[in-house]
Amino acid sequence: MEQKMIPAREPPVNSRGILGWARENLFASPSQSLVTLALLYGLYLFIPPFWQWAVMDASWTGSSRSDCTTEGACWAFVTARLDQFIYGFYPDSEIWRVNLFFAQLAVVLGWLMIPRIPGKKMALVIGLLVLPVTSWLILTGSLLGLPPVETHQWGGLMVTLVLALYGMLASLPVGVLLALGRRSSMPVVRTFCTAYIELWRGVPLITVLFMASVMLPLFVPEEIVFDKLVRAMIGIVMFQSAYMAEVVRGGLQAIPRGQVEACQSLGMGYWQSMLLVVLPQAIRLVIPGIVNTFIALFKDTSLVLVIGLFDLLSIVQAGLNDPQWLGSAVEGYLFAGFVFWLFCFGMSQYSQRLEKH
């Protein structure tokens, strides 16, 4: 038997530089080496030519396809139409309003995402309650005494962002309510919420959008038929909130029954227990699922092109039909895809940070 206590020691050092790391992780066995080499060769085949085409040989400016070289990418298509891709058909003199909308968005997002800036709760309240109202007022203009800009003049990235922003802000709370409803002890509420979720989850989004734009005006009297963009937005929210509800329900089910019992034994009512104790824990658990739904929602906004709204993708697509730019499809789609990816990747990064806290 040891008489003395064994003193604590440092753990063994196991990093042996880049070569050691490569030997351990890339070339540990013959078959692993083979896979590594094959993948490296694949990258070698793909990346240099793509780089050559997309950057080295590319033409960046010009007023038509004929200004571009034939070997490289013709980014001139994008740069020449960039304004349209971002602002759609928003009147030139009023474009500052769209920029103001972007700026608000950037300020609130920056506030939320940069850890050093204090007052996250304030930022959240502004983001959830103030931002949607001010954005709508600025963009439509009429209530502020600005020249009104009808939504059919909106287009491009701003429409994508407007649809995504309002879609996300509305679908999360609606989804939470549906999830709570589906777990309710009141049969009527439970049945309604379950039916709602199962109905909307079972229908393709395209169908929902068609219904919103074509069918709805048939049934609803003409005076109260509202704006096409708003209808699409409502359709998206209806659809995505059903998915959101199921994500949130997953989180709710993971919270032990004892949490609610503790609340009850302290005299807290249903809404107090839910809002103060259960939901904060449940939502934190399902951040990955929520962001997943947000990303899907963001990309699905591009489906509004089927009802004639010009979001980023459809405005790029429309530009491809311009005789001056025939044959720019690859550049156009790459650009649109890149912009979508940029936003989605940003969301995914932010969610990973949120999960850690």
Add this chain to the structure above:
Amino acid sequence: MEKMVREGQDPTSPVIQLKGVNKWYGNFHVLRDINLDVMRGEKIVICGPSGSGKSTLIRCINALEEHQEGQIIVDGTELNRDLKNIEKVRREVGMVFQQFNLFPHLTVLENCTLAPIWVRKASKKDAEKVAMEYLERVRIPDQADKYPGQLSGGQQQRVAIARSLCMNPEIMLFDEPTSALDPEMIKEVLDVMIELANEGMTMICVTHEMGFAKTVADRMIFMDQGQVVEEATPEVFFNNPESERTKEFLGQILIH
């Protein structure tokens, strides 16, 4: 600590009355004709084999479980389907659970102030002052800013007791408060409970800690198969129980 007997209340009338209480889980008759009067300041220890209905019984007293027959009257309020009554009773009845059930996303201090702020509408400052007093009484004021997950089981259970006390309850229910604890932590929780008992709190404890029962109980209740089999003072209960079933149970838990 304010006096447990509040003014304007008759100290000779029972603060909890159970009259012919029956409850079923599906077809399973889990509580059978329970009649029980608890006086103000009385300490009652309920024991019995698992599945005997003792937890269910005390969970009926703050309506975490619904009884189907009979009457439960707590401090003059009858527990029925009226949510107002239920919430009123719950405000006056504190409960400590086997699994602590602290709120893991809130600090110890926030755990203690949540209900006073939202239910009693206390100001944050007042609620924190009261919470710190109770945290001192359960001897963990230095842990106020930690999260429950950073505490040991014994500390968590003491926080749970403090959290209940912050609502200034008339009655405390303990549902096997030491059953989930490591042996070396049981004493620190029992010490807090004994202190509370000495201060005159009305307490109903479901527990197998017979040492604790002998120290604080005014009355012992033994339950088996959903019924109260024996009801006696600790002396009679431990030395001279009436029913065979009680003797058998005591034999099983006391010999070792």
